[in-house]
Amino acid sequence: MKLKVYRYNKKLDSPHYTTFKFRPKPGMTILEALFQIQKQFDDSLAFHYSCRGAVCGTCAMLINKVPRLACRTQLMPLLKGELKINLISYHTIEETNVPWDPEEEILIEPLPHLPVIKDLIVDMSTFFKYYKFIEPVFKPANPAPEKERLIEPNALTELELYTNCILCAACFGACPVDGKNPEYLGPAALAKLYRFHIDPRESNGSERLELANIPNGWWACEFYGNCTRVCPKGVPPTIGIAKARKEIGNKVKSQED
């Protein structure tokens, strides 16, 4: 088995790929393989890691042209083609002309749409700039009571869909719109905005939705659905975006009536 890894060190060279050949053991993940490379072959290989259990969102990268968490992606099923996720293609994928044989090799590249710092490490500041733009903080409707605010357990079902987001940016990397329009807030930020909007404890009205009522907010999404397909936590940004658009539309309509 071969692992073809994207390398970049701004001081030394232009981007290139290095291929490593090895025998994987069953269950081995991409993250483990990267550690093995670092350990045994090249301690300069750079990548982000933390929990290694698919909960912290640190190690998202492009694996076989799909943004995934390296820690939960196993090598063997990839080669067997079992982990296929069909994405609507976009230029970052299309324009890659590195020779790559999916039956023998696994291709590992940094997350698209963000500047590369070194090898597989990207600069996430734009991603978090958009996160911050949508004012990701709870704004309660009423002053805090002495005890907890009550929530119907049923109301949690939809809310939890969005609170599950780990901000790994896999969706951002998979979004064809983010690829062509660097100003688009992207699926994670919009899903986060929607999470606060539907929180039953939040202030009423749709002021929140207005934050992204801009060309590069709700209206820039083209519903490719790649974000939902790659999300390791099952967050469906496109559903939230569609509902937000409808609500804004209804509001405008009722104002016109």
Add this chain to the structure above:
Amino acid sequence: MDTITSVKGISSFSKLEKSQGHSLKEKHNTPLSQMKEIIKGSSKADNLQNVHCHDVLIIGGGLTGLRASLQASNAGINVAVVTKVHPLRSHSVAAQGGMNASLGNVQGEGGSTDSWEAHAYDTVKGSDYLADQDAVARMCREAPATVIELEHMGTVWSRLKNGKIAQRPFGGAGFPRTCYAADRTGHNILHTLYEQVTWRNIPVYEEFFVTSLVHDSGRCIGCTAIEIMTGNVHGFVAKAVLMATGGFGRIFNKSTNALINTGDGQALALMAGVQLKDMEFVQFHPTTLHGTNILISEAARGEGGIIVNKDGKRFMERYAPNSLDLAPRDVVARAMIQEISKGNAYDGGYFHLDLRHLGAKLIMERLPGIRQIAMDFAGVDPIKDLIPVQPGQHYSMGGIDVDINGATSLLGLYAAGECACISVHGANRLGGNSLLETVVFGRLTADKIIEDISNIPKPDSRPVQSAMQKIDARINQILKKDNGKHLFSLRDDMVQTMFDKFGIFRDSKTMKEGLLEIKNMQNEISHVSIDNKDRAVNQALIRFFELEFMLHLAEAVGISALKREESRGSHTRADYPLRDDNRFLKHSIVSFHNGKVEISYKPVKLGMFKPKERVY
């Protein structure tokens, strides 16, 4: 990975080719302003220019650090957070089970209602009477307000039918007391606190690795750090420094901890002349996924899951006839090791956790995260399959010795959360109490700091600058070394030694062997070299510093364990099987003088509850 030896040259990895990629070039069409940001200060002259001044500096961006930073910021204090990862990647995010608080939203047996005193009793009993009871009382009294406070900040907790915060049973607790957010409690709380920090624009120095604490005239006045992305050395000057760096689980093989949990904070404090406390008390969680040791939350047993041996038989009835699988972690982990020695485990030393009888609905509602982990990392679906589990290192009860306010013996240095030992967990922590500790003492320690710093003038920055020069020279020295011992194999050796020689069962002979091995490794690290000579993004360099830290902690754990000739909580001596209150109802204190580790003791603060035998 067993098939791959870690010695260079006989790796099964080999480099095949280096191919130019024309693709992805758009990644580098980065706006110039951004690239400048990334490469700033790469010349040597700039290495020492970066000195930052804040009133309060918090090292660590997990639950404790973020909660403390909010408190300071709310008080109008100039506070900053320094963290070696982005705050949302902190290990706090992985906490699954929940946070204990006697809200009384769910009644106990016979309609009884929970109280903070009942919570304190369970905690002290769980601690095997080694916890300081004043600290425990403080934590348990603050618990309900802490859960409510998080709710008011927006944390989404799981709910009861009546809309109140839900609570479930946990090991060693007399009431269903654990408030939870499915099995993603840490995730929900960490994201909430980060949202609040972002909203207040509290400065966070992300991916800065702290290399030393700086003191001047008997006060801690800041620290030095490497900015990992550039390799530049930075200095931080502050009136007070709060350590909130989490646990040191990664000194052990088979750990549930994130890979970043290398105990940097405890080691930095020790090197700065501050004592560590109760380092021998290391918790082994009974249910970690066989192979990867990713945590399978105690919530699984709280919801009714049972552990069975290779004959499919439940065995906890023989070890804890009343509490069964919901006995405290030390009790269940020991029972598993005993079952292994009787030949009742599967080959490779694991058991099965059975959740199937709970049904798909409950599993999907309350344990969705662990179901996903079981599917991703073991290829089993707990709705229809058994989960292979084994005990693994999970938590560090010991840590930086602090008083009830979080202050250390060094003026200006404070610690809270898992890196500290305020001693609310004693010899064994109950599930659901660690998240509680982080948020309660993050807040209370910050309050104390706010009070203390009002009269302190701004410290002199010169000692920080000279410490920066030292670290800078040290980095050059490390990078200059060639053809030395392999860094990663040394780390592998250490974690193996710690698990084998200082694991769930300990005895004098093996611990003495272990200590010798650790001592040898401490000598060997001065001969280690790393191949990567770049300053920027040099992860091997960071791991070198981490390993140096971990080897100090390994020795602290080893010596404390060897000297404690009794069995108490998580510390089980095969050669001293009984608890010995006459000799050892006291805290172990480790200090570091002139390159030597020394051990002493100090009394446990008793109070409401008299020590008695623990029966579950």
